[in-house]
Amino acid sequence: MKLIGYKSTKVAIGAVISILIAGQLGLLYSTACGIITILSIQNTKRKSILIAIRRMTAFLIAFFIAIPLFLIVGFNTFVFGLYLLVFIPIAIKIKVEEGIVVSSVLVTHILVEGTVTPSLLFNESLLMVIGVSIALLLNIYMPTFEEELSSYQDLIERKIQEILLDMSTSLKQHYVSIKEETYFNELQDIIKKAKEVAINNRNNYLFSGDRYYEHYMDMREQQFEILKRMRSHFKHFYMTVNQTIMIAEFTDKVANSYFTNYSTEALLKGINSMRGMFKRMELPKTREEFENRAMLYQFLNDMEQFLKLKVKFKVRQINKYKPTSS
Template structure:
């Protein structure tokens, strides 16, 4: 377990650096630059950049309102309260909720100094600029997540393959059905974590298009939902019927073709032939057989949806 995370390390270094720079520039209230840096360091480059621009804009809005109010009236707590009553709703309207506290602190400096002279206004703008600039520079470096995402892809594909193989074994009577399979649960947890990583990776790149991994994880999430349906339609008595053995062999084939680049077109073609074979088979002889074969047919429909999701993904990225 890591005692200090990478973001925490950047925050500590950034706050200290911002205060030092502000002091070297001769700015008053230099510690405010450090606080601004702390609040501006985000998980991704894009988010950090957006917040920086928004924070500067909201700061200019706050100072403008303060200059007008302090200039017309006076420097006291009531006017500062009036400033907040005007500023906060406007900040919210411009989606600047995350900049309200920082900008209010900067305006409070005007109240303490009882001045709206240009040097003090420039001082507050400079504090904001130093704080967000240091945060942006530190956030420019982000760990490369691509290798981790690729490792997760391998795990996800192997887990899906294992689930399908187990289903195939049960249908052929070679294994027993395992409810609450650990592999299934582990797959869902890892897939959700990998999807989160893919979105972070996407938002860490301004130029390169990293949407492939997001689309891949979303595709696997949709397939996971279908796998859940397949498990719902699964029965222990499948192995009693010839159709289940055929389905088990086909499920084996799907499991062996789960890898990333496979478009699933060939498998879909085989599935349509399999469905036609089922339709030409002898009708069920008992209610039990009818129910089992109905569940088996629904399982086939689930596999079709599973394969179509993959096929749509390949078509989209090509």
């Protein structure tokens, strides 16, 4: 079931349970309890707890402001407006704005009743506690994002492979594919969506979450920026030289390494080997050939940075799980 399905089910069940509990306890305005639950159910465990704390804090501040105003000035709409003028800036200032609406709804109950009594204050407090508590209980279980993130990884790698193969063909044939823009837009959208899911995955851990997928998406995001830079070089490639074919074939090798056992470290050694061969080749004879070869070298430098990001990511993961010496 998709996240939206889980959340919809929780909202429906939570609202009903909250209203029923409030009704069984004989609380006034029991339906408000269901609304509090609806607003308190979030997409992650960590966010649910954070919102609950903010709502409870806002509730206490709201009643601390509203009660004296009603008792001193009177129970009327203008006083409620005055309460809002005082409460809203304070709530925003201390970053508990998520509790503005809910707390203000509960304050209206005092306005409607036209009195402040211990039983009414207890009533409103229970509405808040029950509504928030039911939301927290329902958010103890959250769906796993692992399978979805794994699918995103596979999709991102396939899209990068498409782009690299397209670049290789463009180097050999001196034309830019009509699908180039589509490939880049698709990859950008996928990385953006995957990063959001990765953050939600980490926030489903209350204290410390595994940031592997976030770091992975960060790495792919940086690689995407390098791919865009590599793409920009193509407007300067207008002749075929030996180096062009060599770099095109190497780009093919990088593309195909995504679904083979060919290591990134071996690819980096291949770049160093190519540089050695380039140094032994005949120097450019014309300005045009010199400029073309210079851009090819820059393309190769960018490819090196592209691969080094992957190595850096791998090393980071290895060090994270490396046993510490005693």
